Amino acid sequence: MNYVALKMLFGDRAKYLMLLCGLSFAVMLIVQQGSIFWGLMMWSQASITNVNVPIWVTDPGIAQVDEVKPIADTAVDRVRSIDGVEWAVPLYKGLLRARLPNGEYHQVTLTGLESATLIGRPAEVLEGRFEDIRQPDAVVLDQWAVERMGGPTVVTVGTIFELNDKLARIVAIAKTQKSFTNIPVVYTTYERAIHYVPRERRTLSYVLAKAKDEIPVEDVIRRIQSQTGLGAFTAEGFGMKTIVWVLKNTGIGINFGTTILLGFIVGMAIAGQTFYLFTVENLRQFGALKAMGTSTLTLARMIILQAFTVGLTGYGVGVGLATLFGFLAAHGGNLPFAETWQLLLLVLVALLAICIVSASVSIIKLVRLEPGIVFR
Amino acid sequence: MIVMKRLSVWLAIAGVGFAGWVLTGANQKDPMPPPILEPPRSPYEQTVAASGIIEAVNENVRIAPPVAGLITKVFVKVGDQVAEQAPLFQLDDRELHAQLLTREAAIPPLQAQIEEQKYKVGDLETQFKRLRSVYDERAVSEDDLQRTWYALEMAKRGAQRIQATLKQAMAQRDEVTILLDRLTVRAPRRGTILQVNIRAGEYAQLGSAEPLMLLGETEQLQIRADIDEVNAPLVVPQAGGTASVRSLADQKIPLTFVRIEPYVIPKKSLTGDNTERVDTRVLQVIYRFKRPSFPIYAGQQVDVFLERRTSTASGQEVPPSSPTEEEPS
Numbered sequence: 001m002n003y004v005a006l007k008m009l010f011g012d013r014a015k016y017l018m019l020l021c022g023l024s025f026a027v028m029l030i031v032q033q034g035s036i037f038w039g040l041m042m043w044s045q046a047s048i049t050n051v052n053v054p055i056w057v058t059d060p061g062i063a064q065v066d067e068v069k070p071i072a073d074t075a076v077d078r079v080r081s082i083d084g085v086e087w088a089v090p091l092y093k094g095l096l097r098a099r100l101p102n103g104e105y106h107q108v109t110l111t112g113l114e115s116a117t118l119i120g121r122p123a124e125v126l127e128g129r130f131e132d133i134r135q136p137d138a139v140v141l142d143q144w145a146v147e148r149m150g151g152p153t154v155v156t157v158g159t160i161f162e163l164n165d166k167l168a169r170i171v172a173i174a175k176t177q178k179s180f181t182n183i184p185v186v187y188t189t190y191e192r193a194i195h196y197v198p199r200e201r202r203t204l205s206y207v208l209a210k211a212k213d214e215i216p217v218e219d220v221i222r223r224i225q226s227q228t229g230l231g232a233f234t235a236e237g238f239g240m241k242t243i244v245w246v247l248k249n250t251g252i253g254i255n256f257g258t259t260i261l262l263g264f265i266v267g268m269a270i271a272g273q274t275f276y277l278f279t280v281e282n283l284r285q286f287g288a289l290k291a292m293g294t295s296t297l298t299l300a301r302m303i304i305l306q307a308f309t310v311g312l313t314g315y316g317v318g319v320g321l322a323t324l325f326g327f328l329a330a331h332g333g334n335l336p337f338a339e340t341w342q343l344l345l346l347v348l349v350a351l352l353a354i355c356i357v358s359a360s361v362s363i364i365k366l367v368r369l370e371p372g373i374v375f376r
Numbered sequence: 377m378i379v380m381k382r383l384s385v386w387l388a389i390a391g392v393g394f395a396g397w398v399l400t401g402a403n404q405k406d407p408m409p410p411p412i413l414e415p416p417r418s419p420y421e422q423t424v425a426a427s428g429i430i431e432a433v434n435e436n437v438r439i440a441p442p443v444a445g446l447i448t449k450v451f452v453k454v455g456d457q458v459a460e461q462a463p464l465f466q467l468d469d470r471e472l473h474a475q476l477l478t479r480e481a482a483i484p485p486l487q488a489q490i491e492e493q494k495y496k497v498g499d500l501e502t503q504f505k506r507l508r509s510v511y512d513e514r515a516v517s518e519d520d521l522q523r524t525w526y527a528l529e530m531a532k533r534g535a536q537r538i539q540a541t542l543k544q545a546m547a548q549r550d551e552v553t554i555l556l557d558r559l560t561v562r563a564p565r566r567g568t569i570l571q572v573n574i575r576a577g578e579y580a581q582l583g584s585a586e587p588l589m590l591l592g593e594t595e596q597l598q599i600r601a602d603i604d605e606v607n608a609p610l611v612v613p614q615a616g617g618t619a620s621v622r623s624l625a626d627q628k629i630p631l632t633f634v635r636i637e638p639y640v641i642p643k644k645s646l647t648g649d650n651t652e653r654v655d656t657r658v659l660q661v662i663y664r665f666k667r668p669s670f671p672i673y674a675g676q677q678v679d680v681f682l683e684r685r686t687s688t689a690s691g692q693e694v695p696p697s698s699p700t701e702e703e704p705s
Binding site: 017020052053072073074078079080083087088117118119121122123131228312313315316317318320321322323324327340341 | 389604
């Protein structure tokens with residue numbers, strides 16, 4: 001009987017293709033929109049992923065990574081004094097104005113790394129050597145800063161520009177994840193960052209730390225919080241905090257949420273409707289089968305098999321198309337696109353649910369079907 | 377199987393496979409790039425971390441001039457080892473030299489006067505002796521004898537007065553000599569010249585913010601560790617510690633406790649900017665250390681980790697400092 005069911009499904013090529021296309025595009029729409037949404041969220045916490053350390057310590061009232069609330073310099077030593085902390089280093093982060101030789105102004109994020117260890121630096125460097133940051137007046141730009149400031153003809157290794165009226169010389173270009181605000185990132189050492197920025201009473205933005213290998217990060221974070229009174233977060237926790245902040249305080253959440261929801265509803269509606277129509281058109285065949293004495297249960301099994309087959313095929317094709325889109329369009333990091341297995345699983349579950357719902361509607365129709373319909 | 381004959385099914389399988397491949401590739405989190413140099417790590421189970429600065433055991437001497445004045449000569453350069461009382465620099469002394477000339481010139485006339493007075497006294501003494509030896513009252517009157525005696529005594533007192541004036545003149549000369557000597561600024565103790573901020577021809581001000589010269593003992597160094605006041609109760613006196621120079625974090629220098637500075641001071645920001653930027657107060661602890669194999673300089677910053685004994689770890693509270701105070705050292 002399964003064979004008959006599949007033969008029915010595949011037999012009418014045009015109908016099958018229409019069904020498949022509807023499902024595939026619905027899946028593709030959801031996966032693509034969802035991935036772009038999640039990609040944007042990843043961009044919003046790019047400052048955290050780019051620094052890539054396990055523990056962040058700062059003022060407990062911090063809302064998100066880019067809203068810096070400076071703390072006292074001695075916080076580094078206080079964090080180092082906590083049991084289970086393997087190391088802790090300072091990080092400066094703040095906004096500053098850069099003036100290029102051609103007279104253009106750009107707002108930049110100044111990131112000051114601890115000068116001896118350079119913990120928090122990007123893993124990959126496109127041009128130059130990151131270690132040259134220790135030279136006098138040296139700074140490192142990220143690739144997006146080059147793009148924002150006018151391309152490699154305007155800024156490149158060796159270009160000299162002004163940071164808050166003080167000299168800065170580019171010694172390397174680092175590869176980083178693009179950030180949501182796309183403010184150019186300028187890396188320098190912590191001491192020089194302090195020298196560049198206008199005077200403030202407190203200068204330390206973050207303490208970056210790592211827990212000892214045998215001690216769980218959560219324990220260390222709890223200890224830092226209770227013993228220093230500072231706010232301590234895991235990189236993941238801080239990232240989520242930032243994402244939640246972005247969702248709450250910007251329009252992205254609402255905008256993308258509605259788009260995804262609409263995509264989801266439209267996609268699923270198309271899928272359900274197409275499949276339902278497919279069953280309705282095949283009612284005559286089902287009627288014939290029923291007239292031949294096939295039990296309703298067998299017919300229901302046939303319909304469910306058809307629904308799952310076409311559903312899974314559409315899912316596969318749709319996911320493949322969405323991935324291909326992301327692979328081609330977002331390969332250079334210019335488009336936010338982050339596909340996750342959670343999203344794919346969610347779509348799969350939703351799609352199967354829709355298939356079951358539309359199949360059950362068809363089955364109800366089949367149960368009520370008079371075999372005599374064949375002869376009308 | 378009929379399913380396997382359909383292109384669409386193969387497309388679907390390929391799509392899922394492609395997505396899986398991309399996902400495993402893209403969502404892999406890059407490991408953190410290794411630190412360029414090892415970050416400082418605590419060697420102890422429980423620790424109090426501090427940032428320290430290396431300094432001379434005897435606090436550095438900020439050499440100041442006794443009076444404001446023009447500098448005519450600088451005798452030492454940076455890095456010179458100087459003995460106690462070695463001349464460091466010379467202030468303009470021409471005015472005092474001129475004074476010395478007049479003062480010295482005042483002495484010979486007085487000496488001449490003394491000689492002169494000697495003869496006067498001698499003359500009167502012989503006169504007096506002669507008059508006294510005459511017994512005839514008619515030849516020498518009582519009045520003459522009295523007069524001569526008074527004249528003799530006057531001359532003697534005159535000699536004393538001139539002697540005193542001479543002493544005064546000499547004292548005045550000595551005063552100028554001492555004042556002159558004062559214009560040569562000397563090392564108050566043995567040490568190394570760490571800084572020279574003056575050149576010949578410059579004017580030395582009194583009480584300037586920057587010392588004219590910095591004298592210190594660099595053979596024996598110590599570490600002054602700043603501990604946040606919040607962590608101050610955790611510091612156990614006599615506890616050991618290690619320090620590491622920035623950029624050589626794996627080379628640990630063992631520290632020996634010297635003392636805790638009893639006064640908690642506002643922390644100075646070591647950013648090279650000397651304007652005040654006080655954000656917290658720090659407890660300072662002094663530690664001694666043996667010179668390591670690599671060069672180390674006064675003024676260098678170090679990361680310090682102090683050992684912390686806790687009641688939970690050792691089982692009994694260690695009464696701070698009392699047992700060690702009893703033993704004679």
